[in-house]
Amino acid sequence: MRRISLLLCVVCLFTAAAQATDLSIGVIQGTGSESPYLNRFVNFRGVVVGRYEDQNTRGDVYYTLFVQDVPNATDGDPATSDAIAVFLGRDSRADVALGDVVRIGGKVTEFYGLTEIDDRGLTVTVADSGSLPAPVALNPPADIVAAATYFEALEGMRVAFAAEVVVAGPTHEGCGFAVVDAAADLPILRRADDDPTGRAVPVLYPSDLDCAGIPQLMTGDRLRGLAGALTYNFDQFKIVIDGVDGLAIEQDGPPASPPALPDVALPQITVATLNAEDYFDTTRDTTEEGEPVLTADELAARQAKFVHLIAQPLRCPTLLALQEVEHEALLLDLAAALAEPCGFTYTVSHRETPDARGIDNALLSDPRRVRVEDVTLRQSCSPAPTAVTDPTIACSAGQQPLFGRPPLQVEARIDGRPFTLYVNHFKSKRDGEIDTDLERIQQAVTLNGLAAERLAADPRARLVALGDFNDTELSPALALLTDPAQGGRFVHALNIIPAEQRYSYNFGGVSELIDAILLSPALAEEATYATIIHTNTDFPSGWRLDTSAERLPYRASDHDAAVVVLGRSPATPTPQPTPAAPSPTTMPTATPLPATLAATATATPMPILPTGTPAAAAPTTPALGNGRAWVLGVAAVALVVAGGLLARRLAHR
Numbered sequence: 001m002r003r004i005s006l007l008l009c010v011v012c013l014f015t016a017a018a019q020a021t022d023l024s025i026g027v028i029q030g031t032g033s034e035s036p037y038l039n040r041f042v043n044f045r046g047v048v049v050g051r052y053e054d055q056n057t058r059g060d061v062y063y064t065l066f067v068q069d070v071p072n073a074t075d076g077d078p079a080t081s082d083a084i085a086v087f088l089g090r091d092s093r094a095d096v097a098l099g100d101v102v103r104i105g106g107k108v109t110e111f112y113g114l115t116e117i118d119d120r121g122l123t124v125t126v127a128d129s130g131s132l133p134a135p136v137a138l139n140p141p142a143d144i145v146a147a148a149t150y151f152e153a154l155e156g157m158r159v160a161f162a163a164e165v166v167v168a169g170p171t172h173e174g175c176g177f178a179v180v181d182a183a184a185d186l187p188i189l190r191r192a193d194d195d196p197t198g199r200a201v202p203v204l205y206p207s208d209l210d211c212a213g214i215p216q217l218m219t220g221d222r223l224r225g226l227a228g229a230l231t232y233n234f235d236q237f238k239i240v241i242d243g244v245d246g247l248a249i250e251q252d253g254p255p256a257s258p259p260a261l262p263d264v265a266l267p268q269i270t271v272a273t274l275n276a277e278d279y280f281d282t283t284r285d286t287t288e289e290g291e292p293v294l295t296a297d298e299l300a301a302r303q304a305k306f307v308h309l310i311a312q313p314l315r316c317p318t319l320l321a322l323q324e325v326e327h328e329a330l331l332l333d334l335a336a337a338l339a340e341p342c343g344f345t346y347t348v349s350h351r352e353t354p355d356a357r358g359i360d361n362a363l364l365s366d367p368r369r370v371r372v373e374d375v376t377l378r379q380s381c382s383p384a385p386t387a388v389t390d391p392t393i394a395c396s397a398g399q400q401p402l403f404g405r406p407p408l409q410v411e412a413r414i415d416g417r418p419f420t421l422y423v424n425h426f427k428s429k430r431d432g433e434i435d436t437d438l439e440r441i442q443q444a445v446t447l448n449g450l451a452a453e454r455l456a457a458d459p460r461a462r463l464v465a466l467g468d469f470n471d472t473e474l475s476p477a478l479a480l481l482t483d484p485a486q487g488g489r490f491v492h493a494l495n496i497i498p499a500e501q502r503y504s505y506n507f508g509g510v511s512e513l514i515d516a517i518l519l520s521p522a523l524a525e526e527a528t529y530a531t532i533i534h535t536n537t538d539f540p541s542g543w544r545l546d547t548s549a550e551r552l553p554y555r556a557s558d559h560d561a562a563v564v565v566l567g568r569s570p571a572t573p574t575p576q577p578t579p580a581a582p583s584p585t586t587m588p589t590a591t592p593l594p595a596t597l598a599a600t601a602t603a604t605p606m607p608i609l610p611t612g613t614p615a616a617a618a619p620t621t622p623a624l625g626n627g628r629a630w631v632l633g634v635a636a637v638a639l640v641v642a643g644g645l646l647a648r649r650l651a652h653r
Contacts (some may be wrong), residue, residue, distance in 0.1 A: 025068065025156075026075030026082050028108060028115075032073040033152065035115045037108045042117075046070060046301035047130055049083060049158040050229025052240045053092070053207045056289060059572050061209065063088040064116070065096060065124075066156045066229035066240065067104060068133060083156030085231060088113070089119035096244065101128040114232045115155065130597075132242070135160035135227045138201070141480050147199075149232065158237065160227035167221040170540050171202045175211035177239075177540070178509020200509030202238040204231075211397060211542035215249055219506075219538035221249040225311045235433060236508045255539070255548055261315045261531065261563060268528075268567040269369075270317035270415060273515055275425070275468040275505075275559035276306065278359070280326040291357045300544040303337060305556035311341035313533045313553070314561055318414070320364040323405075323425040323468045325350075331362050333447040344368055349375045353405045354390040361408040361423040361467065374411040378422070379403055384438055395580075402442055407450070407465075417462065422447060422456060424467035426477065440470060444477040451489035455520065465490055467557065473502075481518060490518035491529050493564045504560045506537040517564045529565040536560050587623035 022043050030036040051067030066082035069075075075082070086104055092210050096102060103125045108119035135158045140147045165179035178200045182275070203226065205214055217223075225248050228241035241247075264270055279293045282299055310316060316338070325331060328350040335346040349372055353360045365372060368492045382397035382402035390401035408423040424447065427439040447465055454461045471477045473492055494502065503511035519527060530586055543555040572598040 018118060024073055024075040024082075025084050026077055026080035029081040029084060029155065031077070031079045033113070034110055035108045039108065039109060041105065041107050041121070043103070043105045043129065044069075044084075045073065045101065045103050046083070047133060048096055048098055048102060049132060049156075050231075050240045051096075051098065051206055052204060052229075052231070053209060055209050058076055060090070060289075061090050061092075062090060065093070065102075065230075066158075067102060068157055068229075068232065070101065071133060071233070079153055081115075081153055081155040081157055083158070083229070085114055085116035085156050086122070086124070087119045088108045088114050088122070088124075089122070091119070092109075093124060093608065096124065097131060099130075099131045100126050101130050103127050105283060112233060113235070115365055119170065127177050135159055137162040142199075151232075154230050155232055155237070158227065158229055159230050161224075162646055164222055164224050165226060167217045167219055167223070168200045169219045169506035169511065170217070171204075171508055175208060175214055175216070175540065176202055176204045177217045178506075179223070179226065180509065200236075202236055202508045204238055204240045206240060206243060212539075214542075215245055215247065216540040216542045217249070217251075218255065218540055220252065220276065224248040225402050234508065238508075255554065257553075261313070261565075262529070263535075264315075264565055267415060268313070268565055269319070269570060270563060270565055271464060271466065271517060272314055272561055272563045273321040273323075273423075273466040273517060274309075274316040274561040275323040275467075275508075275557060276325050277557040278324055279306070279322075279330060280358070283332055283371075285326075286356065286358050288357045293473075298545055301354065301547050302556070303334060304547045305544075305552065306334060307337050307341065308552050309533075309535065309556045313535060314563065316342035316344075317563065318366045318369055319464075320346075321421070321423040321466045322364065323423070324359045325362050326358050326360065327352075328362075331364070332533045335364065336609055347372055349408065349410050351375060351377050351408060353377065353403075354379075354388060354392070355404045356389075359405065359425070361405055361425055363408060363410050363421060363423050365412065369415055371413045372410060373413065374409075376409050377405040377406040378409050378446075378450060382442050384442065386439060402439070402446060409450075414557070419462045420462065420465075421465070422450065422465040424465060425468045425470060426468070428470050439477070440477040442479065444469075444480040448481050451520065452487075455489055455505060456489065460522040461520055462523045463490070465518040466516060466562075468514060469516050470514055472514060473516070478516065489520065491521060491524035491527075493517045493519050493524065494530050494532070494562055496530055497532060501534070503534075503536065504532055504562055505558065511537070515559055515562050519564070521593060523566065525549065526566045527564055528568055529563075531563050533561045533563065 012249065022045060025044055025046055028035055028037050028042055028044060029555045046067040046069050048065055051069045052064045052066075055059055055061045065086040065087055065088060066083055086106070104117060106124070108120040109116055114611060136154060136375055138159050138161055140150050149266055155295045159180070164182040166182045168178045168180045169643060170177050180200050196532045225246045226239070226241060231238050231240055248253065278292045282294050282296055282468045284291060284293050310320065314320070322331070326347060331350055335348055339345045344366060347367045347370065348362065348364060350360060350362040377392070379390055379393045381393065381399040386400045386402060386404070388401040395401060397426055404427065405425040410421045410423070412419050412421065412525065426443050427436050429436055451463055451465070454463060465481070469478060473495060478492070480486050481490050482492045489570045502513050504513050504515040506512070517530075535554050537560050539554040541555065541558070543551045546552075546555075
């Protein structure tokens with residue numbers, strides 16, 4: 001009997017000790033960017049203030065809870081968050097609802113800046129049902145660093161906007177969108193080189209599995225009643241809203257007719273670029289989970305969107321660079337579909353790249369004016385680890401292939417004149433902006449070296465580098481390509497567009513220019529107009545497959561198309577040094593061109609661009625073949641930007 005009593009006492013003591021180990025969530029979160037309990041098992045109790053389910057490209061669905069301290073159990077420290085994310089993995093825990101009081105036991109981890117409880121060894125027990133706590137009214141400071149600290153102290157907690165907010169643009173996740181204070185001007189935000197944390201707050205629906213039945217919002221829509229749990233990923237704090245009930249949405253009605261380019265005529269050339277956002281077929285070709293596989297209906301819808309965009313707003317450009325296309329067969333089908341509205345069948349220039357997901361670069365060209373002479377990929381090697389495998393190139397020890405998607409170099413004659421075009425898709429920021437900066441810088445150095453070789457042989461060479469550079473016009477990578485002081489060999493032809501319209505992509509509610517058309521100095525002298533056709537980035541991703549008459553013109557991709565016109569209309573007098581360039585006029589053409597389309601917006605008049613380095617000057621950028629100089633150049637650039645990258649890292653989670 002004494003032994004049984006002793007055992008019972010031991011059990012009682014163990015139970016009491018276990019209960020005594022319960023922590024407040026604020027203590028688990030701590031005051032820093034990482035939990036002081038990182039990689040340790042903890043026990044706590046709280047109320048469920050958010051649920052989120054998301055699906056990857058392979059169809060796997062994952063679930064997350066957000067659990068907040070009950071009011072009388074907080075640590076009382078405003079510098080620590082009173083809530084935390086609980087990752088459930090593939091266990092939906094359908095028995096757990098918003099407002100439930102739960103007991104949690106699990107391991108503390110950091111997932112790309114988000115403090116969370118891991119699903120391995122996780123225990124979730126519903127202790128009681130309750131109600132949601134009142135949300136914390138958001139009032140972030142304007143300063144970027146201060147805003148990051150402010151949001152860190154609210155991570156996981158139920159928050160709300162105190163007043164009306166305006167949609168700053170769709171997000172890349174599910175069917176979400178981003179909002180800013182209603183007092184902001186549209187277009188909402190412009191990003192140059194840093195992430196304005198706290199100015200735009202992305203909003204996620206509780207589920208991104210299906211966009212049907214939820215509000216489809218576009219830039220400029222207004223709403224009230226937005227509340228939910230604050231989470232963090234892709235370098236931004238985001239709100240997982242409670243649901244759509246209680247949201248008051250104010251929309252201005254259907255979008256205006258999309259803009260169209262003005263008439264062009266010989267000898268003018270239109271040069272355009274578009275990231276086609278995963279333009280894939282219906283077959284799985286790789287083992288990568290990120291490879292999209294479309295149904296036949298989805299593929300047909302996407303092609304219909306592209307045909308409309310290319311034939312009408314873009315007006316069948318002379319040259320069209322495409323990124324994120326899977327196979328040449330897709331492009332041939334697209335060219336065939338464009339034959340009737342354009343009046344000709346595009347020539348397709350394409351090569352398969354070593355990209356793990358299977359996305360490639362391509363060029364469509366008007367065969368009436370363009371004769372393609374050579375098409376090749378320009379791969380090179382990198383002294384930094386890139387994780388790229390490319391059997392077409394042998395790199396020396398300690399080096400790896402640099403480009404997952406090497407520049408597509410196309411040698412062509414346009415109206416008999418030689419041109420060299422480089423279609424680019426630089427390293428994305430999917431693995432983190434800071435962690436991928438060096439690769440984009442190396443890629444820029446390589447591309448600049450290709451241009452330097454050509455310009456050394458012919459200072460008047462006509463070179464065009466265009467595509468998705470995954471970096472803004474003021475980033476280190478683009479500066480290396482366009483700043484003469486750094487040896488840049490190109491002129492950024494889109495920089496003439498007014499700042500409020502100079503964006504081609506929207507990330508988390510921040511409009512930014514990451515697509516570019518770069519011209520060699522001699523060719524920049526011929527640039528007369530530039531514009532960006534804003535039919536995609538400001539519209540919801542739920543319209544991507546909607547081919548109804550009112551939505552067909554919108555959301556063909558998550559990027560907007562950029563266009564530059566080269567050459568002057570025959571009837572347009574050459575401007576004198578001081579007057580502004582005249583507006584374009586319709587002129588007869590020597591060859592059949594598409595029928596005139598009613599323009600609802602005109603391209604931006606573009607004066608003669610600066611030519612940078614004089615024609616007789618020797619190139620200062622090392623040629624590609626000079627491997628040692630190239631490596632040293634990359635290293636020097638890395639040292640220059642290292643301080644800036646460190647400062648930015650400190651400002652972000």
